[in-house]
Amino acid sequence: xxxxxxxxxxxxxxxxxxxxxxxxxxxxxxxxxxxxxxxxxxxxxxxxxxxxxxxxxxxxxxxxxxxxxxxxxxxxxxxxxxxxxxxxxxxxxxxxxxxxxxxxxxx
Amino acid sequence: xxxxxxxxxxxxxxxxxxxxxxxxxxxxxxxxxxxxxxxxxxxxxxxxxxxxxxxxxxxxxxxxxxxxxxxxxxxxxxxxxxxxxxxxxxxxxxxxxxxxxxxxxxx
Numbered sequence: 001x002x003x004x005x006x007x008x009x010x011x012x013x014x015x016x017x018x019x020x021x022x023x024x025x026x027x028x029x030x031x032x033x034x035x036x037x038x039x040x041x042x043x044x045x046x047x048x049x050x051x052x053x054x055x056x057x058x059x060x061x062x063x064x065x066x067x068x069x070x071x072x073x074x075x076x077x078x079x080x081x082x083x084x085x086x087x088x089x090x091x092x093x094x095x096x097x098x099x100x101x102x103x104x105x106x107x
Numbered sequence: 108x109x110x111x112x113x114x115x116x117x118x119x120x121x122x123x124x125x126x127x128x129x130x131x132x133x134x135x136x137x138x139x140x141x142x143x144x145x146x147x148x149x150x151x152x153x154x155x156x157x158x159x160x161x162x163x164x165x166x167x168x169x170x171x172x173x174x175x176x177x178x179x180x181x182x183x184x185x186x187x188x189x190x191x192x193x194x195x196x197x198x199x200x201x202x203x204x205x206x207x208x209x210x211x212x213x214x
Contacts, residue, residue: 005119012116014109017188024192072195079189079196081124085131086186088179 004081007074010054015039016047020056023070027060033068111188114181117161122146123154127163130177134167140175 001009010016015037022033034044048068051057055074060067108116117123122144129140141151155175158164162181167174 009119
Protein backbone atom coordinates (compact mmCIF):
# COMPACT_ATOMS: atom_id res chain seq x y z
CA UNK A 1 0.00 0.00 0.00
CA UNK A 2 1.33 3.46 -0.90
CA UNK A 3 1.07 6.50 1.44
CA UNK A 4 -2.07 7.82 -0.27
CA UNK A 5 -3.62 4.36 -0.05
CA UNK A 6 -2.81 4.11 3.67
CA UNK A 7 -4.53 7.48 4.23
CA UNK A 8 -7.61 6.51 2.16
CA UNK A 9 -7.82 3.14 3.92
CA UNK A 10 -7.65 4.82 7.34
CA UNK A 11 -10.41 7.25 6.29
CA UNK A 12 -12.69 4.50 4.96
CA UNK A 13 -13.98 3.69 8.45
CA UNK A 14 -16.82 5.93 9.77
CA UNK A 15 -15.61 5.69 13.39
CA UNK A 16 -12.15 6.89 12.36
CA UNK A 17 -13.70 9.82 10.44
CA UNK A 18 -15.76 10.63 13.56
CA UNK A 19 -12.55 10.64 15.64
CA UNK A 20 -10.99 13.11 13.19
CA UNK A 21 -14.12 15.30 13.41
CA UNK A 22 -13.69 15.30 17.23
CA UNK A 23 -10.01 16.25 16.93
CA UNK A 24 -10.90 19.06 14.49
CA UNK A 25 -12.48 20.75 17.54
CA UNK A 26 -9.23 20.42 19.52
CA UNK A 27 -6.76 18.05 21.18
CA UNK A 28 -8.27 15.27 23.29
CA UNK A 29 -7.26 12.35 25.47
CA UNK A 30 -8.13 8.79 24.40
CA UNK A 31 -10.77 8.70 27.18
CA UNK A 32 -12.37 11.92 25.87
CA UNK A 33 -12.35 10.59 22.32
CA UNK A 34 -13.90 7.29 23.40
CA UNK A 35 -16.71 8.91 25.46
CA UNK A 36 -19.33 9.38 22.69
CA UNK A 37 -18.74 5.91 21.20
CA UNK A 38 -20.40 2.70 22.36
CA UNK A 39 -16.98 1.11 22.14
CA UNK A 40 -14.30 -0.16 24.51
CA UNK A 41 -11.17 1.91 25.14
CA UNK A 42 -8.96 -0.74 23.45
CA UNK A 43 -11.21 -0.64 20.35
CA UNK A 44 -10.86 3.15 20.17
CA UNK A 45 -7.08 2.83 20.74
CA UNK A 46 -6.90 0.44 17.79
CA UNK A 47 -8.64 2.98 15.53
CA UNK A 48 -6.28 5.69 16.82
CA UNK A 49 -3.26 3.53 15.95
CA UNK A 50 -4.52 3.18 12.35
CA UNK A 51 -4.93 6.98 12.18
CA UNK A 52 -1.44 7.48 13.67
CA UNK A 53 0.13 5.08 11.15
CA UNK A 54 -1.53 7.14 8.39
CA UNK A 55 -0.06 10.32 9.94
CA UNK A 56 -3.54 11.76 10.53
CA UNK A 57 -3.22 11.79 14.32
CA UNK A 58 -0.20 12.70 16.44
CA UNK A 59 0.23 12.02 20.18
CA UNK A 60 1.72 14.50 22.65
CA UNK A 61 5.04 13.66 24.37
CA UNK A 62 3.75 14.29 27.90
CA UNK A 63 3.94 10.88 29.59
CA UNK A 64 0.73 11.32 31.58
CA UNK A 65 -1.92 12.73 29.26
CA UNK A 66 -0.48 12.28 25.76
CA UNK A 67 -3.24 14.22 23.98
CA UNK A 68 -4.21 13.24 20.43
CA UNK A 69 -4.17 15.94 17.76
CA UNK A 70 -5.24 16.11 14.13
CA UNK A 71 -2.53 16.37 11.47
CA UNK A 72 -4.19 17.44 8.21
CA UNK A 73 -1.13 16.99 5.95
CA UNK A 74 -2.29 13.58 4.62
CA UNK A 75 -5.74 15.09 3.94
CA UNK A 76 -4.09 17.73 1.77
CA UNK A 77 -2.44 14.93 -0.23
CA UNK A 78 -5.89 13.40 -0.82
CA UNK A 79 -7.29 16.82 -1.85
CA UNK A 80 -4.37 17.32 -4.27
CA UNK A 81 -5.00 13.90 -5.83
CA UNK A 82 -8.75 14.64 -6.12
CA UNK A 83 -8.04 17.96 -7.85
CA UNK A 84 -6.95 15.98 -10.91
CA UNK A 85 -10.57 14.78 -11.23
CA UNK A 86 -12.35 18.01 -10.32
CA UNK A 87 -13.14 18.87 -13.95
CA UNK A 88 -15.28 15.70 -14.20
CA UNK A 89 -17.82 16.87 -11.65
CA UNK A 90 -17.66 20.61 -12.44
CA UNK A 91 -18.17 19.78 -16.16
CA UNK A 92 -21.27 17.73 -15.42
CA UNK A 93 -22.70 20.59 -13.33
CA UNK A 94 -21.89 23.05 -16.14
CA UNK A 95 -23.75 20.83 -18.62
CA UNK A 96 -26.73 20.61 -16.27
CA UNK A 97 -26.73 24.39 -15.89
CA UNK A 98 -26.57 24.86 -19.69
CA UNK A 99 -29.46 22.45 -20.06
CA UNK A 100 -31.55 24.29 -17.46
CA UNK A 101 -30.79 27.65 -19.10
CA UNK A 102 -31.38 26.43 -22.67
CA UNK A 103 -33.79 28.71 -24.61
CA UNK A 104 -37.19 27.21 -25.17
CA UNK A 105 -37.10 25.31 -21.91
CA UNK A 106 -40.12 25.98 -19.81
CA UNK A 107 -41.44 25.16 -16.33
CA UNK B 108 -19.56 0.64 5.77
CA UNK B 109 -21.23 3.89 4.69
CA UNK B 110 -21.21 5.18 1.08
CA UNK B 111 -18.26 7.52 1.70
CA UNK B 112 -16.37 4.67 3.35
CA UNK B 113 -17.03 2.37 0.39
CA UNK B 114 -15.64 5.05 -1.96
CA UNK B 115 -12.55 5.66 0.21
CA UNK B 116 -11.94 1.92 0.56
CA UNK B 117 -12.19 1.45 -3.23
CA UNK B 118 -9.72 4.32 -3.74
CA UNK B 119 -7.21 2.97 -1.19
CA UNK B 120 -5.76 0.51 -3.74
CA UNK B 121 -3.11 1.98 -6.11
CA UNK B 122 -4.19 -0.32 -9.01
CA UNK B 123 -7.78 0.90 -8.70
CA UNK B 124 -6.58 4.53 -8.72
CA UNK B 125 -4.52 3.73 -11.85
CA UNK B 126 -7.66 2.28 -13.49
CA UNK B 127 -9.54 5.52 -12.73
CA UNK B 128 -6.63 7.54 -14.20
CA UNK B 129 -6.93 5.44 -17.39
CA UNK B 130 -10.71 6.01 -17.54
CA UNK B 131 -10.18 9.76 -17.04
CA UNK B 132 -8.69 9.68 -20.58
CA UNK B 133 -11.84 8.01 -21.95
CA UNK B 134 -14.00 4.87 -22.01
CA UNK B 135 -12.16 1.57 -22.30
CA UNK B 136 -12.81 -2.17 -22.51
CA UNK B 137 -11.63 -4.47 -19.71
CA UNK B 138 -8.91 -5.78 -22.07
CA UNK B 139 -7.68 -2.23 -22.77
CA UNK B 140 -7.67 -1.41 -19.06
CA UNK B 141 -5.77 -4.61 -18.23
CA UNK B 142 -3.08 -4.09 -20.93
CA UNK B 143 -0.60 -1.92 -18.93
CA UNK B 144 -0.87 -4.06 -15.78
CA UNK B 145 1.15 -7.22 -15.06
CA UNK B 146 -2.11 -8.76 -13.90
CA UNK B 147 -4.60 -11.36 -15.12
CA UNK B 148 -7.89 -10.30 -16.69
CA UNK B 149 -9.87 -11.82 -13.75
CA UNK B 150 -7.73 -9.83 -11.27
CA UNK B 151 -8.47 -6.61 -13.18
CA UNK B 152 -12.17 -7.54 -13.37
CA UNK B 153 -12.20 -7.97 -9.59
CA UNK B 154 -10.79 -4.44 -9.12
CA UNK B 155 -13.38 -3.11 -11.61
CA UNK B 156 -16.19 -4.74 -9.61
CA UNK B 157 -14.99 -2.96 -6.44
CA UNK B 158 -14.97 0.35 -8.38
CA UNK B 159 -18.45 -0.39 -9.78
CA UNK B 160 -19.84 -1.18 -6.31
CA UNK B 161 -18.48 2.20 -5.17
CA UNK B 162 -20.22 3.86 -8.16
CA UNK B 163 -16.88 5.10 -9.53
CA UNK B 164 -17.10 3.03 -12.73
CA UNK B 165 -20.13 2.34 -14.92
CA UNK B 166 -20.38 -0.31 -17.65
CA UNK B 167 -22.03 0.24 -21.03
CA UNK B 168 -25.20 -1.71 -21.88
CA UNK B 169 -23.91 -3.02 -25.24
CA UNK B 170 -23.70 -6.79 -24.76
CA UNK B 171 -20.49 -7.19 -26.78
CA UNK B 172 -18.07 -4.47 -25.72
CA UNK B 173 -19.55 -3.07 -22.49
CA UNK B 174 -17.07 -0.19 -22.16
CA UNK B 175 -16.08 1.02 -18.69
CA UNK B 176 -16.47 4.71 -17.90
CA UNK B 177 -15.53 6.93 -14.98
CA UNK B 178 -18.32 8.33 -12.80
CA UNK B 179 -16.87 11.16 -10.70
CA UNK B 180 -19.94 11.71 -8.47
CA UNK B 181 -18.49 9.71 -5.52
CA UNK B 182 -15.21 11.66 -5.87
CA UNK B 183 -17.18 14.89 -5.45
CA UNK B 184 -18.61 13.47 -2.19
CA UNK B 185 -15.03 12.85 -0.97
CA UNK B 186 -14.02 16.41 -2.00
CA UNK B 187 -17.05 17.85 -0.16
CA UNK B 188 -16.12 15.91 2.98
CA UNK B 189 -12.47 17.05 2.72
CA UNK B 190 -13.55 20.70 2.38
CA UNK B 191 -14.55 20.60 6.05
CA UNK B 192 -10.84 20.13 6.89
CA UNK B 193 -9.33 22.51 4.31
CA UNK B 194 -8.76 25.28 6.88
CA UNK B 195 -6.33 22.98 8.72
CA UNK B 196 -3.84 22.85 5.89
CA UNK B 197 -4.42 26.37 4.52
CA UNK B 198 -3.96 27.77 8.06
CA UNK B 199 -0.63 26.02 8.46
CA UNK B 200 0.54 27.42 5.13
CA UNK B 201 -0.66 30.91 6.16
CA UNK B 202 1.34 30.62 9.39
CA UNK B 203 4.42 29.53 7.44
CA UNK B 204 4.01 32.48 5.09
CA UNK B 205 3.64 34.90 8.03
CA UNK B 206 6.77 33.45 9.56
CA UNK B 207 8.73 33.84 6.31
CA UNK B 208 7.52 37.43 5.89
CA UNK B 209 8.08 38.42 9.54
CA UNK B 210 10.11 41.65 9.90
CA UNK B 211 13.69 41.13 10.98
CA UNK B 212 13.91 37.79 9.26
CA UNK B 213 16.89 37.62 6.94
CA UNK B 214 18.08 35.37 4.16
